[in-house]
Amino acid sequence: SGLFLSQRKYAMEILERAHMVGCNPSWNPVDTESKLGDVGTPVVDPTL
DSSP, rough: OOOOOHHHHHHHHHHTTTTTOOOOOOOOHHHHHHHHOOOOOOOOOOOO
């Protein structure tokens, strides 16, 4: 026996807010070696 959690509703809300519900998925290469830091200019509006 186990527990199954789904975040489908949350993901759909994000897509709706970004007006991306009808968009097709795309695979993008990701640099897994990059490190995040506090150097640089902050994002003006980090919300959708």
